[in-house]
Amino acid sequence: MFDRFGRKIDYIRLSITDRCNFRCRYCMPEGVVLVPHREILSYEELLQVAGAAVELGISKFKVTGGEPLVRRGCMDFLARLKGLPGVEAVTLTTNGALLAQEAVRLSELGIDGVNVSLDAADRETFVSITGVDQLDQVLEGISASVSAGIPTKLNCVLLPGCLERLASLARFAERGIDVRFIEVMPIGAGGALPGPSWDEGLAVLRREWPDLTPVDEHRGNGPARYYASRQLSGRIGGIAAVSRRFCAGCNRVRLTSTGRLKPCLCYGEGSDLRAVLQECPQNLLPALRAAILKKPEAHSFAQAGGVTERLGMGQIGG
Ligand code: SAM
């Protein structure tokens, strides 16, 4: 469907849990106050929302969290979501620690892509960022995903002090993996960690790969701008969420694990679809449509007091 500003909304991010096995310092350094299980949408409820979304023309789904792979039954849910008529693409965002054991199953169920978050390729920095000593498991997960034939991308957040390690992360593109660098958004703990802009990151990467050139390719559902180098078989992507607003082309809405439909990452507003599902499920479709029609024109990340969302990114799903 189209929103009030003529934007085509065809992509939804479904957070299936607020729990995570990592403690990334820009996301949930102390964990989150866990919501009781009964307040988290069941898989049945998530599939009902997905069905309504399809009816409104949303055909691309990203399953996220918290860490989606820690929720029991995630694989069966992904398979059912993938099998829903009208669903064109189902992708997963994960920290990768549990990916190795699931990669073959993910491939068999026809997952359309896996994004692995990786902010450091050396063990010491990895531990200091994530709070866990699991770099080896994540690297195994990435390799298993690639070996299973799954289109696999890396997401790296442009944290303060990260410029010196960007090349080591970008080097994954030598293996044909797309590597995307994302500006820190002032949501949750990320608000206290403003990092470099994508332009600064790109300048550093060009010291290593001077021929990095923008390419006009569509390689996913999001706002990444991609660059190619003759020495890299994968692409380098930049997501300048803060320094360059790309709200005019925003195609997405988000569903938190408690069933709040968020039309924009920046603001606290949202529609409680869980209440609708429990009290009046026949109203789900109009409620979802009405929620999408509340999507604001743009975020206000750069304005003082502009962010009214109080949840952290781990509760929203990124
Ligand atoms: N646990 C999974 C993972 O890490 O990929 C899925 C959830 S996580 C919240 C989704 C994405 O949001 C990750 O790529 C993470 O790096 C990113 N993220 C978290 N906080 C962020 C922030 N403040 N700014 C930018 N990206 C952020």
Ligand code: SF4
């Ligand atoms: Fe967990 Fe992902 Fe947040 Fe890290 S970014 S704490 S892995 S939800």
